[in-house]
Amino acid sequence: MSEHVKREPDAARVPDAAEAGPRRVPLTPGARKVLEAAGRLFYERGIHAVGVDLIAAEAGVTKKTLYDRFGSKDQIVVEYLADRDERWRAFLAGYLERSRSPRSRALAVFDASRDWAERSLPRGCSMINAHAEITDPGHPAYAVSTGQKAWMLELFTELARPLAPRRAKSLGRSLMLLHEGGLVAYGMGIFPDAIEHARQDARALLRAAAPAD
Template structure:
């Protein structure tokens, strides 16, 4: 990616997250990035493609961040589940003052034919698969149910974080996940 394209993507990411995807036009992105609209269109082709690359980049950064937390977690399956909540708490403190970028994007892009839609839903499907895989090591016969419950705790906490309705919703969700894991006999 050229330096100008990188500036476009960084400006778009900041603006889309702060103001909303539909509220931000290519003129503003180009201005904030210090490039011409021609440069923006030469690199990305359309605003839709900028949205796709913004969300794909955000998802890639999240997955890498989460992988570090999972790698650092003790080998116990319950510790790895709780590490997801710990990672989300750390990520949100730094990157998500308005809540989950994917959930926010879905509020604006709910049409399955939009090119960004598969990235949004794909990230949440990946999170469900992650929780279900971790749950399989804890409760093989109830992994699907436990995975869905953990995902709901996690996603609800991310939404609540963005709404600023309760203090430390991700920490609260982590406590609830820990209690749920303890009830299955696997918390450490």
């Protein structure tokens, strides 16, 4: 995807999508098939519940190819999360580019999440789900999921800055809470249209914080 998020002069400075870091595994055709199958299976059934034999079979690839490319299941998990994060950031970038006002840019994250969620199974956020399974902070995938959330928090903070410069940190955290709450409520099917509801709450919050914009 594009290396740079288009930056308008008056727009808040936002973490670059390219900061996701270089891919560690070259995507040969076989590797691509493995990553596609692993991504689908991990998301649908959970990471621990999916074995490498199944991944290889679903990818139409032998286990030898799988291990030649990735070296270990752990590395497949890392690539799975990094790949989803990368695609999410690219998806989100389109929404941010299309939004002009500071407030609509902040809300665009919720729009993107809602639309992103609608296109797949209602299984919620892959980072949250992965974090629930990977409990060892030393696991190479641990930092990917926590790093993605840290990036999202920084994003919300920077999007909040033009609206409330002195309270950007606090407002960013509030937006983050609503966003994560929406993701979880959606993923667990607690009530319908949870992400849209979170968006409405975020809108009210932004209006209260910066009535002018």
